[in-house]
Amino acid sequence: MEKLGKKKLKTRELTKNEKFLLSILVTILVVWGSYRFVITPLDHKLSSLNAQRIRYEEKIDEINTILRNEETINNNWDILHKEKENIISKYFPKLDQAQIIYLLNDLVEKETVSVVDMNFNRPNYEDIGEFQVKNMDISIPYKGTYDGIVDVIRALKTSPRKILLDSVTMDRDNEGKLNGNMSLKVYSLDGITNTDNDVVYIDTEKLEQKITPFSPYKDYTDSIIEVDTPLEEIVEIKEVNHYIEETLLDFENRNMFFLPSQELVKGNVEQSTKSKSKKYSLRFEYNIVAVEEENRGYIDLTRNNINIKYPPQTIGLWVYSYDYSPATVGLAFRGQMGEEILVSITEGISWTGWKYIETNPPEDLSLYPLKLESLYLEIPKNREDYGVILIDKLQAVYERNLDENGKDVSVGDYIFHVVKEGDTPEKISQLYYGTSNYKSEILKLNELKSTDTLPTGKVLVLKKR
Structure with a gap:
């Protein structure tokens, strides 16, 4: 028995197949353990994170939508606020007589018109839409020349505060001067919008030490003057138009393009259906970094x-x-000797909406004829600005020449054309009228036949249109 207990167990090496099977078993156990305790938890965690990411993205989209709407609302609010301020600035915040008198003093008092006094009626209310708008009627007796009265009416039209000309009466005295009465009406936004802070109170007693803002003309008496002049002549005076308006360009065609004065002047021109005159105006887009002496978009x-x-x-x-x-x-004009002539119309754009702006061109006859080459927008040096303006109806205004009978003797209804090589009646008609349909008229005015050749240098008469 002792011999048996001391007997050692004999071991043997694993066979190749056994080793292979054992390695497969170990591999299976490792893979199963990795999947069970590592991959499966990670997969669950990734699924959870992905679902959370989707929820966050949805929330971000909702927030971005809210922010975009808020930006649109803010932009619309800014636009409405500017429109409101623009409208408010055109009316009197309160019917303050001192303020109205101060404004009318500059508008009505002319060298050729004498204002006697001003009569203010009691304020009343007028229903306009859903509002009751406060207004006041003002009566102004006057004496002066017809041109002076026209100047006063023009001044009222350009007033920074809206003043309506309700009616004008005219009569003529023995000296040939007009006298009568102007009825004006002013409106106030009092009670409609908060404009109290906009009120400017004027101390009229300090205005050039005058007791009143107007000085009556000499020897004026408040009485009715009998006039022998027939009523028809007085009516005729009202119909006289002392000026001729000639449209130079209505911007209905596309024969215009943008030119920069330097590389940091960017811009574009195209037609716009938002017009003042006919179907189209010109949309002028500009983006100017003014680093040079000349910073213009042409x-x-x-x-x-x-x-x-x-x-x-x-x-x-x-x-x-x-x-x-x-x-x-x-x-920008070009004189007959080739010189460039720049004429500014307005220095700074201080309004919104449509406004008619004008300037006085050169009076030196030696410069004429002038060729209008371009319209320009310029930004002062070391400034940067960008924006959009619309331009419409470029026109020249001429004063009529009336003879002693009141007949207009101003420049006639015709212009001239010097024939250049290759000119034909069709081409000339197309050049001046935009169509070749006036070929026959050109031939008839100049007594030519359709078979005639136009020699270079010949001066043709053309009808103005």
Whole structure:
């Protein structure tokens, strides 16, 4: 028995197949353990994180939508606020007589018109839409010339605060001067919007040491003057138009393009259906970094062949502004000797919406005829500005020449054209009228036949349109 207990167990090496099977078993156990205790928990965690990511993305989308809506609301609010401020600025915040008198003093008092006094009626209310708007009637007796009265009416039209001209009566005295009465009406936003802070109180007693803001004309008496002049003549006076408006460009064609003065002046021009005159206006986009002495964006007009033969009273155009800007808007002419002539129309855009702006062109006859080459927008040096304006109806205004009988003897209804090589009646008609349909009219005016050849240098008569 002792021999048996001391007997050692004999071992043997694993066979190759056994080793292979054992390695497979170990591999299976490792893979199962990894999957069970590592991969499966990680997979569950990834699924949970992915679901959480989706929820967060949905929340982010909701927040972005809210932010976009908020930005749109803020932009719309800014636009409405500017429109509101623009409207408010055109009306009197309160019917304050001192403020109204101060404004009318600048508008009504002219060298050729004498204002006697001003009569203010009691304020009353007028139903406009759903609001009751406070207003006041003002009666102003006057004496002066017809041109003076016209100047007063123009001044009232351009008043920074809206003043309505309700009616004008005219009579003529023995000296040939007019006298009568102007009835005005002003409106107030008092009670409709908060404008108390906008009220400017004027100490009228300190205005040039005047007791009243107006000085009556000499020997004025408040009485009715009998007039022998027939009523028909007085009515005729009202119908006289002392000015001729000639449209230079209505922006209905696309013969314009943008030119920069330097590489940091960017811009574009295209037609817009938001117009003041006809179907189209010109949309002028600009983005200018003003680092040079000249920082202008030009609208080239040379293809429109705009020639001004003699000095007009004024040249103007309509400009629509979306916002305020330090930009200068002007015109670039070319004189007959080739010199460039720049004329600014407005230095700074201080309005929104449509506004007619005008300037006085050069009066030196030696410069004429002038060729209008471009319209420009300029930003002062070391400034940066970008924006959009609309431009419409560029026109020249000429003063009529009336003879002693009141007949208009201004420049006639015809213009001239010097024939160039290759010109034909069809081409000339197309150049001036935009169509070849006026070929026969050109031939008839110049006593030509359709078979005639136009010699270079011949001067043709053309009808204005």
